[in-house]
Amino acid sequence: SIPLQHGAHRSGNRTDADMARWRSLRFGQFVHWGLYAIAGGEWNGKIYNGAAEWIRSWKEMPTAVYDQLYKQFNPVNYHPEQWAQQAKDMGAGYMIITTKHHDGFCLWPSKYTRYTVAASPYKKDIIGPMVEAYNKKGIDVYLYFSIIDWNHPDWRTSLKTPADSAAYKRFKVFVKNQLTELLVKYPTVKGFWFDGTWDDSWKNDGAFSDELEQYLQKLHPGLIIGSRLRADERGARHFDSNNHLMGDYEQGWERKLPEQPADVHGNDWEGVMTIPENQWGYHAHWLGHIKSSNELIEMLVKSTSLGGNFVLNFGPKADGTFRSEEVQRMQEIGNWMKVNGSAVYGASEAGLGKPDWGYYTRRGDSVFMVVFNVPVSGNLRVKLPAKTTLAEASASGQPVTPELIGKNEYFIPVGNAPRHAPFVILLQTSRAA
Numbered sequence: 001s002i003p004l005q006h007g008a009h010r011s012g013n014r015t016d017a018d019m020a021r022w023r024s025l026r027f028g029q030f031v032h033w034g035l036y037a038i039a040g041g042e043w044n045g046k047i048y049n050g051a052a053e054w055i056r057s058w059k060e061m062p063t064a065v066y067d068q069l070y071k072q073f074n075p076v077n078y079h080p081e082q083w084a085q086q087a088k089d090m091g092a093g094y095m096i097i098t099t100k101h102h103d104g105f106c107l108w109p110s111k112y113t114r115y116t117v118a119a120s121p122y123k124k125d126i127i128g129p130m131v132e133a134y135n136k137k138g139i140d141v142y143l144y145f146s147i148i149d150w151n152h153p154d155w156r157t158s159l160k161t162p163a164d165s166a167a168y169k170r171f172k173v174f175v176k177n178q179l180t181e182l183l184v185k186y187p188t189v190k191g192f193w194f195d196g197t198w199d200d201s202w203k204n205d206g207a208f209s210d211e212l213e214q215y216l217q218k219l220h221p222g223l224i225i226g227s228r229l230r231a232d233e234r235g236a237r238h239f240d241s242n243n244h245l246m247g248d249y250e251q252g253w254e255r256k257l258p259e260q261p262a263d264v265h266g267n268d269w270e271g272v273m274t275i276p277e278n279q280w281g282y283h284a285h286w287l288g289h290i291k292s293s294n295e296l297i298e299m300l301v302k303s304t305s306l307g308g309n310f311v312l313n314f315g316p317k318a319d320g321t322f323r324s325e326e327v328q329r330m331q332e333i334g335n336w337m338k339v340n341g342s343a344v345y346g347a348s349e350a351g352l353g354k355p356d357w358g359y360y361t362r363r364g365d366s367v368f369m370v371v372f373n374v375p376v377s378g379n380l381r382v383k384l385p386a387k388t389t390l391a392e393a394s395a396s397g398q399p400v401t402p403e404l405i406g407k408n409e410y411f412i413p414v415g416n417a418p419r420h421a422p423f424v425i426l427l428q429t430s431r432a433a
């Protein structure tokens, strides 16, 4: 293997209580909110076809115009306790909020830049009340932080001259100061969700990203940071040059999910997902496919069945309210989770393969069959490992009678289970010593 100073410092998953809690929560809410919500994916009567939070990079919208939007930021309908309640009702165990996206606008009154909510008509801190409201509902908060900062004069995509290097050196101090400020101001947060770390300027300084991660962990023991923050000293990201995962979980699953256990190599991982094809911030015109609640529930269950977390994104409007499609999905998913959440919370892969009727998840000796595709036979085929016996089966608390069709192989009748929504059958198993 290649000798590395700034590669992975741990092999295998974290085994501490903070990481065990993160793993048990399984389902998170992502919120992308910022000045881009004012533009809402359009400007000057034209619709931006890219992701709404990237509209500043759209050639049709002058950056000078975008950079004045902060003078309109005044979310009069922002009620964090309502945000937290609807997230609780959806069944989210944690939330990730954009403290600063690529445009550099800070939703907290940072003392290291003037480009913050303090300079907007709203004036007040957005992040503090949000952390408090979500924590009060028992929801953990993680802070999204973009290393890319289009507003900061010392940000560089790449370092071409000594002046670039001097500027970027100042920028890295600024980044460390802001991250320290966030941990000091909001000490109950559980971790950072870093983004915007793909540029050469960052990628070519693996030592800094390694030292920064260790500094943050020391400042806030137990902090959870995904694989997107760091590069090793050869510029490798997520996995170091010896293919070992850096950070506390694999954070590369953005708008895509693994298909099989081999895709995640036994590592903790998290998938983040948008309801439309590719919109994180608020866009007035959702084009393309908009995922239904059943599609999103299947992604959540698929993630649990592959031992990972699933985080669903929402993009509030400039005034602080959520669009109806998003409210509808929070309610529909929440209704399903209230009945079936036990197959997700604290559950993980079952090691029983991928059945054609849906997904297995497992928590201890409880095996959950989450059914999305009822076979025309009306029987769900289940094959248990040699040393596992099936004690009983139930659906919504009602006993179900399995039919033994072979060695450790059963047909589970679906009976009059609903056909319009996914449902869960619980198998209580016992494993011979």
Ligand SMILES: C[C@@H]1N[C@@H](C#Cc2ccccc2)[C@H](O)[C@@H]1O
Binding pocket: 032, 051, 053, 054, 195, 254, 272, 280
């Ligand atoms: C979590 C998501 N990461 C950000 C991105 C991106 C991106 C940038 C370039 C090419 C492909 C994807 C999105 O703006 C959103 O914050």
